[in-house]
Amino acid sequence: MSTHTTIPTSTPPPTDDGGFITVPKGLAKVVVTDTALGDVRGDEGFFHYRQYSAVELAEQVGFEQAWHLFERGHLPDDDELSAFTVEVGRLRVMPPELADLLPAICSSTNDSLQVLRTALSAWGGITGLRPLYDCAEEEKAAAALAAVAVTPTILAAAHRLHRGLEPVPADPTLGHAADYLRMVTGRLPSARDARAVEQYLVATMDHGFNASTFTARVIASTGADLAACLVGAIGSFSGPKHGGAPSRALEALDEIGTLDRADVWVRERIGSGERIMGFGHAVYRTRDPRSEMLKAIARRWDDPLVDLAVGVEDAIETALAELKPGRELHANVEFYAGVVMKLAGLDPSMFTPTFCVARVVGWTANVLEQSRDPKIIRPAARYVGPPPPQPVPTGTRTRQAS
Amino acid sequence: MSTHTTIPTSTPPPTDDGGFITVPKGLAKVVVTDTALGDVRGDEGFFHYRQYSAVELAEQVGFEQAWHLFERGHLPDDDELSAFTVEVGRLRVMPPELADLLPAICSSTNDSLQVLRTALSAWGGITGLRPLYDCAEEEKAAAALAAVAVTPTILAAAHRLHRGLEPVPADPTLGHAADYLRMVTGRLPSARDARAVEQYLVATMDHGFNASTFTARVIASTGADLAACLVGAIGSFSGPKHGGAPSRALEALDEIGTLDRADVWVRERIGSGERIMGFGHAVYRTRDPRSEMLKAIARRWDDPLVDLAVGVEDAIETALAELKPGRELHANVEFYAGVVMKLAGLDPSMFTPTFCVARVVGWTANVLEQSRDPKIIRPAARYVGPPPPQPVPTGTRTRQAS
Numbered sequence: 053m054s055t056h057t058t059i060p061t062s063t064p065p066p067t068d069d070g071g072f073i074t075v076p077k078g079l080a081k082v083v084v085t086d087t088a089l090g091d092v093r094g095d096e097g098f099f100h101y102r103q104y105s106a107v108e109l110a111e112q113v114g115f116e117q118a119w120h121l122f123e124r125g126h127l128p129d130d131d132e133l134s135a136f137t138v139e140v141g142r143l144r145v146m147p148p149e150l151a152d153l154l155p156a157i158c159s160s161t162n163d164s165l166q167v168l169r170t171a172l173s174a175w176g177g178i179t180g181l182r183p184l185y186d187c188a189e190e191e192k193a194a195a196a197l198a199a200v201a202v203t204p205t206i207l208a209a210a211h212r213l214h215r216g217l218e219p220v221p222a223d224p225t226l227g228h229a230a231d232y233l234r235m236v237t238g239r240l241p242s243a244r245d246a247r248a249v250e251q252y253l254v255a256t257m258d259h260g261f262n263a264s265t266f267t268a269r270v271i272a273s274t275g276a277d278l279a280a281c282l283v284g285a286i287g288s289f290s291g292p293k294h295g296g297a298p299s300r301a302l303e304a305l306d307e308i309g310t311l312d313r314a315d316v317w318v319r320e321r322i323g324s325g326e327r328i329m330g331f332g333h334a335v336y337r338t339r340d341p342r343s344e345m346l347k348a349i350a351r352r353w354d355d356p357l358v359d360l361a362v363g364v365e366d367a368i369e370t371a372l373a374e375l376k377p378g379r380e381l382h383a384n385v386e387f388y389a390g391v392v393m394k395l396a397g398l399d400p401s402m403f404t405p406t407f408c409v410a411r412v413v414g415w416t417a418n419v420l421e422q423s424r425d426p427k428i429i430r431p432a433a434r435y436v437g438p439p440p441p442q443p444v445p446t447g448t449r450t451r452q453a454s
Numbered sequence: 455m456s457t458h459t460t461i462p463t464s465t466p467p468p469t470d471d472g473g474f475i476t477v478p479k480g481l482a483k484v485v486v487t488d489t490a491l492g493d494v495r496g497d498e499g500f501f502h503y504r505q506y507s508a509v510e511l512a513e514q515v516g517f518e519q520a521w522h523l524f525e526r527g528h529l530p531d532d533d534e535l536s537a538f539t540v541e542v543g544r545l546r547v548m549p550p551e552l553a554d555l556l557p558a559i560c561s562s563t564n565d566s567l568q569v570l571r572t573a574l575s576a577w578g579g580i581t582g583l584r585p586l587y588d589c590a591e592e593e594k595a596a597a598a599l600a601a602v603a604v605t606p607t608i609l610a611a612a613h614r615l616h617r618g619l620e621p622v623p624a625d626p627t628l629g630h631a632a633d634y635l636r637m638v639t640g641r642l643p644s645a646r647d648a649r650a651v652e653q654y655l656v657a658t659m660d661h662g663f664n665a666s667t668f669t670a671r672v673i674a675s676t677g678a679d680l681a682a683c684l685v686g687a688i689g690s691f692s693g694p695k696h697g698g699a700p701s702r703a704l705e706a707l708d709e710i711g712t713l714d715r716a717d718v719w720v721r722e723r724i725g726s727g728e729r730i731m732g733f734g735h736a737v738y739r740t741r742d743p744r745s746e747m748l749k750a751i752a753r754r755w756d757d758p759l760v761d762l763a764v765g766v767e768d769a770i771e772t773a774l775a776e777l778k779p780g781r782e783l784h785a786n787v788e789f790y791a792g793v794v795m796k797l798a799g800l801d802p803s804m805f806t807p808t809f810c811v812a813r814v815v816g817w818t819a820n821v822l823e824q825s826r827d828p829k830i831i832r833p834a835a836r837y838v839g840p841p842p843p844q845p846v847p848t849g850t851r852t853r854q855a856s
Contacts, residue, residue: 073477073484078675079833082475082484088839100842112846127847153558160551161579170579173572173685177563185694261835263676267686270672273480274665274693283575284669284686291676292587293830334832428695430736431481433663437490440502444514445529 072432084261085269085425089122089417092260097338101258102126107341110255115228116140118254122417123197141224143201144231146209149178151219154206158213164405167210168203169286175202176279184423185275192423195278196416203412204228207405208235229253232409237397245396248349249406252392255342256385256407258414260335264288268415272422273429281419282412289408298403301330302390304364311360314367322375330387331368332379339382346388353395361391474834486663487671487827491524491819494662499740503660504528509743512657517630518542520656524819525599543626545603546633548611551580553621556608560615566807569612570605571688577604578681586825587677594825597680598818605814606630609807610637631655634811639799647798650751651808654794657744658787658809660816662737666690670817674824675831683821684814691810700809701802703732704792706766713762716769724777732789733770734781741784748790755797763793 075082090106092099099106102121109118113127116137120128128136146154150171157170181195209219212235220235229250233241241249258265268285288294308317321328333340347365350358365383372381393403477484492508494501501508504523511520515529518539522530530538548556552573559572583597611621614637622637631652635643643651660667670687690696710719723730735742749767752760767785774783795805 071483075475075477075484075486077487077827078829078831079484079486081473082477082481082833083836084477084481084833085479085835086838087835088837090839091835091837091842098843103840103842103844104846105843108843108846129849149562153562156555156558157576160555160576163579166575166579169682169685170572170575173568173575174559174562177565177568177572183692183694261833263672263830263832266831266833267669267672270665270669271686271689271693274690274696276689276693276696280571280689280692283571284673284689287673287678287682287686288676290585290682291673291678291830292585294676294678425479427480428665428693429480429668430665431484431486431663431668433487433489433493434485435490435493436488437492438505440493440505441500441507441510442505444506444510447531 072434084266084429085422087261087418087421088125089414089421090258090260092335094333094335095337097336097341099259099341106255106258107345110251110345113254115250115253118257119200119228119413122257122413123193123200137227138224140197140201140228141222141226141231143198144205144222144224144228146202146205146219146222147175147178150175150202150206151209153178154209154219155213158210162214164207164210164214164402165286165290165408168206168405168408169283169290171206171210172199172203172279172286173283175199175206176277181277181279183275183277184272184281184419187423189420192278192420196420199278199282200412200416201228204232204409205235207402207409208232211236211399211402211405212238232406233397236399236402241397244352248352248392248396249398251349252346252389253406253410255345256389256410258411258417263291263294264411265414265418268419269422270429272419273425273427275423278416278419282415285411285415286408289411297329298386298390298393298407299400300390301387302394302400302403304329305357305360305391308360308364311363311367314364315371318368318371319375322371328368328372328381330390331372331383332381333384336382336384337380340384342385343383343388346385346392347383350388350391350395355395357391357395361388474836486668486831487824489663489820489823490527491816491823492660492662494737496735496737497739499738499743501661501743508657508660509747512653512747515656517652517655520659521602521630521815524659524815525595525602539629540626542599542603542630543624543628543633545600546607546624546626546630548604548607548621548624549577549580552577552604552608553611555580556611556621557615560612564616566609566612566616566804567688567692567810570608570807570810571685571692573608573612574601574605574681574688575685577601577608578679583679583681585677585679586674586683586821589825591822594680594822598822601680601684602814602818603630606634606811607637609804609811610634613638613801613804613807614640634808635799638801638804643799646754650754650794650798651800653751654748654791655808655812657747658791658812660813660819665693665696666813667816667820670821671824672831674821675827675829677825680818680821684817687813687817688810691813699731700788700792700795700805702792703789704796704802704805706731707759707762707793710762710766713765713769716766717773720770720773721777724773730770730774730783732792733774733785734783735786738784738786739782742786744787745785745790748787748794749785752790752793752797757797759793759797763790 090101120136205222212219230246264285267288268281271281271284308314492503522538607624614621632648666687669690670683673683673686710716
């Protein structure tokens, strides 16, 4: 927490008017902007979307309602919800030009998130997105709605194309979460499966000013188009230090296999200096509120995986409390997210893409908010190399005539 | 310069341990990192790549030499330059899988920069890029070299495909700048044309901590793959508030038509509150050193466009000095860049993409430098909406059973 950008004594002082501001490396706690979208209170184990507890929303409302809250600023009444559901249902249908392009994109990579990155980039052109700088609010909002709506359709199609299966077209009459599951698996999900995934999605739509959200806002601050913002956000999201990987926690459960092996497994890992995936969080010093909710959702299934997960969580927390005292390492969102998604019928390769189906709501809302600020985000760096100007050595001059 | 993030009095104080740092909006002069790659001294009209004046490099060395300086940290000796030129020449050849995909990408948009965004995203999968987090330095450097090398090939192919022409394959035996011009126009450029474009490219490879460079570094800080960083950078670069557009300055010259109309034209524009494209810069309070160099390059042509540009520059500077006293509005890099590129045979639609052929060198060097810093870039935002938690209104609860 006390690692600050330090200026080596050999550095020449800035030669312009100075006034550079030294802040903690990585910009931790440096306030870049104001937001009305939400916040994370790490010490309280609480996060919120606008004025509502995110966990309470996930417990009580559907995907479209929470999405409407981000997009339009308030929870919809019945009429608004009906109209919104019809509108986004239609937008979930993939534009034919993108459907034509998708098989070729899928042949370039087996990673569905990379497919989404490439496909949304192309989608920006296909739908004729204009720079945010040139758009009125209605045009921006329409683009944001369309991008969120088409994301599950792209990801589900990529999943199926990678397996040699035909993509399943969107059904505009279904709810967003249920239709996503249907497009992935090819069959109508049970109410339990659809609602579990929907609750996971609502609980992960946004989470403070994380690196992908910040990336989207930096790009938005240049006035670029929405697709530019989203491909950058997806890029950040794919970083091992950011997105996490719900599949890793499930892999650990697979590896442990039976509850009696959990304690030995975790002590071996910690002894060899490995991180325990699915435990600990950069912001929370409490239990991760998302993890608590997902655990309750997982318990709707009478499945040995749930018993194993609950037992392993206890064993790992106990071992971590003993071996890393005072660190407050608890199960994070990854741990039960993988369990819930697996129980709901999703393949582990789709865990991170599914996270993205939710997070794109937060990204677009953040992009729209940032686009109303005229200021470009353009920080500074401190030059610490050898002092310029050194003359270019004559021996290295180009031999091309000028 | 004194616009700070202000906290409305109605805002609840942060409820965690506090310690947030308030900085100027847009992070102006906030030092995010140390860099050994270069700097801009706006008040001196000077910028440098490592320890060398960038303008001096552009005057004296070729693209491959300056690229080697960024990539390997020093100007190459003869043997290093020969080996480097052979290596990057081979890498300029487009992978066949990407060549197959490109026509479909080009049919999604007429904007070559958007094609590059989508194509580099796909290229990351095609070439099997791994997350920077998992790469040793050699693997990162190889990816960076390949990305810079293939960029002109993608852009030139996009330009030709958009016009119904066959792409011209790379010729690994040519220099990077000359081959780029050849791939765009379909004919071997004259030494004068190739060198002029090469000098423009060397002069625009990097320019401090601009928004696209910062975007690339934020994404790199998550440990994502190089393609993720570059598509984000291209996204920022495409923003109207960032990249600028050398074609706009040329359009102004077209509109003015003859020198005697320049004064009236500029006074009308300023009178109606319009910005004069190609004049003024966020950082420079002097003449833009790149503009000075490009003006000298333009003078190698005996062409009425050069006389018009020089005359119009004088007329606009004189009018701006009178109408906006003390603002120090001089021709920026855009103004003569368009003139030089047009004279060298590039279509205005390729001006910004050509800028990108250069800037990708700076992006990749910045990505590699950032990837050596273990710290993720993750700032904060201040929540300013209605205080949470408000109970979710019962009327809006989901009607789906959970």
